[in-house]
Amino acid sequence: MSLEDFPIPEIGDDDLLLEVIMCGVDGSELAMYRGAFEYVNDRVPVIFGDEIIGRVAQIGTAAAARRGLAVGDRVVVEARWPCAEGCHTCNRGQYYLCERRGLKNGYGTLSAKEAPHLWGGYSTHTFVPPEAVVYPVPHDLSDRTALIACSPFANGIRWAEATDVAAGGHIAVIGPGPQGLSCALAAIATGRRATLIGLEADSERLKLAEGFGATTFVTTRDSDPDAIVQTAADIVAQHGPVDAVIEVSGSPAGKALAMHVVRALGTVVSSASPNPSTQPFDWRLLMWKEITLKGRISHPNTVETAFEKARELRDRGVDVGDWITHVFPLDDVAGAIRTAAYQTEERPIKVALDPSA
The missing domain is CATH 3.90.180.10 (Medium-chain alcohol dehydrogenases, catalytic domain)
Structure with a gap:
């Protein structure tokens, strides 16, 4: 630079x-x-x-x-x-x-x-x-609120909407960066439950998510297939069946976990860009569970909605x-x-x- x-x-x-x-x-x-x-x-x-x-x-x-x-x-x-x-x-x-x-x-x-x-x-x-x-x-939004709303939160609104999960349903979000936080917050703001999944190093971000109503789960970087299957079982045991997953970590382990943790007939929304040469994919799971797999990138036509939701959340203390x-x-x-x-x-x-x- x-x-x-x-x-x-x-x-x-x-x-x-x-x-x-x-x-x-x-x-x-x-x-x-x-x-x-x-x-x-x-x-x-x-x-x-x-x-x-x-x-x-x-x-x-x-x-x-x-x-x-x-x-x-x-x-x-x-x-x-x-x-x-x-x-x-x-x-x-x-x-x-x-x-x-x-x-x-x-x-x-x-x-x-x-x-x-x-x-x-x-x-x-x-x-x-x-x-x-x-x-x-909008005049009543601060610079910082508008900056988060116009991109990460606008993404979260569109990506959470892509899950097609009804109010009361359960969405898991893998990756607790600003995009993952936004997805979890957008899900909760529209009446869905959200579980945010991250690593021990993400403790501050996971604590923030708990503050606005998300449940959280700490996993490891272990990409062993058996470990991923067990992690998926632990998430379901602790937080209930997962209707849809938004995968924003971009890691191979995160992608594999998404396919294992989502319930049959569920939806996986992929919104990260891993190196394709290191990305495994089990097409059998896609078929055996009849998973709907969607890709989403960015937030066309969502910024004004994000401003409105950000204002509502701010007025409620978030x-x-x-x-x-x-x-x-x-x-x-x-x-x-x-x-x-x-x-x-x-x-x-x-x-x-x-x-x-």
Whole structure:
């Protein structure tokens, strides 16, 4: 990581420029920092950061009229945006999979060599083109609450909904990072029961989940097949049959546990990106239990719902903004990533960057 200067671009009539207030550090960036995504390696220099809340610094006349925004307004932007052609996926509402732009083109992944260069939130400013999806932040939400709501919690709402579990049903969430916490909270906020499964090192996050009503279970990293089967049996014995699982750890053991712990005719939602060369999969379980397996990525069309739910939860004493436990300045991005990756003695819940710090 290094600090580089880019010129503030000239803003066209339908563009806007954000002054970044805060940007979240998420799991995909930890993987990118390790060089896990070849397409990102090929695009360096890349400005990371796709969980962005900012203040409108400049805006074109047409953009102001179309978006109903003015200089000084707080907004969040989505990492990907739909194409103008109306392709198959965009027409079905999943613009993160746009057939024209693709999943790999957006904030945090575009090369900074591509004008106007400011394509990520690890920066003082971010450029917003006409196609980008922008939401004004409600006046009564804090910066931190809006940042968690606009991405991790928006994910959790969509992924919990994908389980198709009715009110009163039981959802297990494997992986207690911000995404897993969000899934468990979203399940509980919509009347389902949630059990969050993590490791001993996740004790603070598991304690937080218990505070908002989730049950928790501590497992080990043991990927032995017999150990995974026994862990699944222990979870069911302690917390009851599992109607659906949301797997967000991305680990081979987590994926295997999901298939074993879910009950027959249940659903597994996979929302993590492990290395495919190390990922086992037992197709027999899929057939023998008639499991419905779903993949979900990101949160198209869910941000406004997340703002509304975050407000309701805050008024009931659960403020997702409190999950941001560590904030770093731009000149210590590497420290932020190490901390988020548990490479220090600290155990953060959510790490963010503040360019003004």
